[in-house]
Amino acid sequence: MRRGRSGVPVPLLIPASLGVAFLVLPLVGLLVRTPWSELGPQLAAPGVGEALRLSLICATSATLISLVLGVPLAWVLARSAGRGRSVLRALVTVPLVLPPVVGGVALFLVLGRRGLIGHWLFETTGITIPFTTAAVVLAETFVAMPFLVISVEGALRAADARFEDVAATLGADRWTTFRRVTLPLVSPGVAAGAVLCWARALGEFGATITFAGNFPGTTQTMPLAVYLALQRDPEAAIVLSLVLLVVSLATLLLLRDRWLGRAAA
Amino acid sequence: MSALLELQGVWAGYGGSDVLRDLTFSVPAGSVTCVVGPNGAGKSTILRVVSGQVTPRKGTVTFEGKRISGLNPRQILGLGIVQVAQSHSLFPDMTVRENVEMGGFLLRDRAEVARRLRQIEDLFPIVVDRAEDKAGALSGGQQRLVEFARCLMLDPKLVVLDEPSMGLDPKTLKNVLQQVRTMWEDGRTILLVEQNVRAGLSLATRAVVVESGQVRLEGTGSEVNSNPEIAHLYLGGGTASAAVPASD
Numbered sequence: 001m002r003r004g005r006s007g008v009p010v011p012l013l014i015p016a017s018l019g020v021a022f023l024v025l026p027l028v029g030l031l032v033r034t035p036w037s038e039l040g041p042q043l044a045a046p047g048v049g050e051a052l053r054l055s056l057i058c059a060t061s062a063t064l065i066s067l068v069l070g071v072p073l074a075w076v077l078a079r080s081a082g083r084g085r086s087v088l089r090a091l092v093t094v095p096l097v098l099p100p101v102v103g104g105v106a107l108f109l110v111l112g113r114r115g116l117i118g119h120w121l122f123e124t125t126g127i128t129i130p131f132t133t134a135a136v137v138l139a140e141t142f143v144a145m146p147f148l149v150i151s152v153e154g155a156l157r158a159a160d161a162r163f164e165d166v167a168a169t170l171g172a173d174r175w176t177t178f179r180r181v182t183l184p185l186v187s188p189g190v191a192a193g194a195v196l197c198w199a200r201a202l203g204e205f206g207a208t209i210t211f212a213g214n215f216p217g218t219t220q221t222m223p224l225a226v227y228l229a230l231q232r233d234p235e236a237a238i239v240l241s242l243v244l245l246v247v248s249l250a251t252l253l254l255l256r257d258r259w260l261g262r263a264a265a
Numbered sequence: 266m267s268a269l270l271e272l273q274g275v276w277a278g279y280g281g282s283d284v285l286r287d288l289t290f291s292v293p294a295g296s297v298t299c300v301v302g303p304n305g306a307g308k309s310t311i312l313r314v315v316s317g318q319v320t321p322r323k324g325t326v327t328f329e330g331k332r333i334s335g336l337n338p339r340q341i342l343g344l345g346i347v348q349v350a351q352s353h354s355l356f357p358d359m360t361v362r363e364n365v366e367m368g369g370f371l372l373r374d375r376a377e378v379a380r381r382l383r384q385i386e387d388l389f390p391i392v393v394d395r396a397e398d399k400a401g402a403l404s405g406g407q408q409r410l411v412e413f414a415r416c417l418m419l420d421p422k423l424v425v426l427d428e429p430s431m432g433l434d435p436k437t438l439k440n441v442l443q444q445v446r447t448m449w450e451d452g453r454t455i456l457l458v459e460q461n462v463r464a465g466l467s468l469a470t471r472a473v474v475v476e477s478g479q480v481r482l483e484g485t486g487s488e489v490n491s492n493p494e495i496a497h498l499y500l501g502g503g504t505a506s507a508a509v510p511a512s513d
């Protein structure tokens with residue numbers, strides 16, 4: 001990586017520089033246009049703290065659910081073979097390419113009061129999911145879990161299977177082997193996947209607004225609040241965006257030092 | 266000496282082709298039995314058959330008079346046959362002590378794990394001296410010793426070693442072989458496979474020469490060592506020569 005700039009051919013250098021500018025300039029714009037003097041009052045405005053708290057709780061819950069369901073799923077994907085695996089992997093990655101709004105509609109069709117599972121749930125327990133905080137968590141999980149699954153699966157594939165064989169020759173059953181040997185081995189990959197998943201859940205908009213609506217206090221997360229604010233008070237939108245940016249970057253930096261550095265090493 | 270382990274007319278291999286063809290030999294209780302032979306003779310397959318990773322197509326394996334061919338590796342381990350893999354089988358990110366404790370997967374009682382650990386620490390000082398160090402930080406020879414220590418957690422009757430000399434310099438090799446002898450003096454029967462014929466036979470009370478999946482010669486270590494035919498085959502024409510077959 002320590003090559004001089006002279007090592008990069010011009011036909012690559014120009015588009016690469018444009019690419020960086022394209023990714024960085026909007027963030028610069030956000031910082032330049034931030035009304036720094038009004039930052040305090042804007043942050044103290046009603047609803048901002050609530051939206052931020054809701055966002056953090058929902059993104060963290062979605063990440064926990066993704067860990068509980070996604071790590072075992074990644075193991076199955078990484079250790080099984082044959083055509084079933086390809087089909088399974090395709091199914092798991094669908095939410096990655098699916099427009100989130102479509103995901104929201106699909107969740108509605110399954111879990112809505114008249115949905116496949118939703119109507120049964122409503123008739124037996126009286127519970128309805130759409131337009132609740134639970135719906136926010138489910139929408140975020142639906143969109144973000146594939147990020148975790150894909151990155152944990154990659155870590156499991158890269159991990160040396162020899163150690164699992166050794167554990168087997170020592171008499172460990174497969175569950176013990178997973179717990180004591182495999183999981184510690186891939187923990188940097190799990191951490192990296194969880195951060196990706198959390199960041200994606202924090203920014204979730206399309207599936208959330210479709211499936212959970214936009215009710216302050218129960219389903220209005222930060223991205224929804226930003227969008228709403230942009231219509232009536234652009235400066236408030238900028239401040240809210242800045243908060244999301246700071247939270248995302250802080251999380252990334254904080255976790256990178258702890259775990260992700262090992263994954264990258 | 267009665268036989269602790271017996272292979273009787275064993276045919277075994279992979280995917281329809283037999284590597285072992287009517288192989289018969291026994292491991293006397295209290296012996297260090299060394300299997301030597303050229304590459305492809307079937308040495309590794311013998312170990313896989315003994316540990317239950319490969320089931321013989323024909324023939325039987327008996328341990329303490331009971332048939333074990335057909336049992337799975339966990340069951341065989343439970344009977345007291347443990348195997349030390351060829352090399353690099355420690356978990357590098359765990360400490361030495363954690364690695365040794367991993368040998369006690371089959372023990373259900375924590376007190377028993379602690380008791381075994383203390384006995385092993387007496388036998389292998391490295392387990393105490395480097396207890397908190399990561400196993401990955403040890404030298405090749407030290408890792409070998411910890412692998413030996415780990416295999417003793419289940420208090421095995423038979424210890425199966427796959428090429429313990431692999432990748433060790435002569436000085437370290439001497440130390441490692443000494444520890445094999447210590448395990449033997451501690452009352453274990455030892456079955457080892459060696460590419461390094463000199464190292465293997467220096468230790469063996471009994472030697473089995475395998476070729477093309479069959480036993481070519483069987484006898485005490487010194488008998489085999491002084492057999493002119495074997496000397497010619499493996500030791501480059503004379504017992505005085507230090508030549509050793511190239512490893513794969």
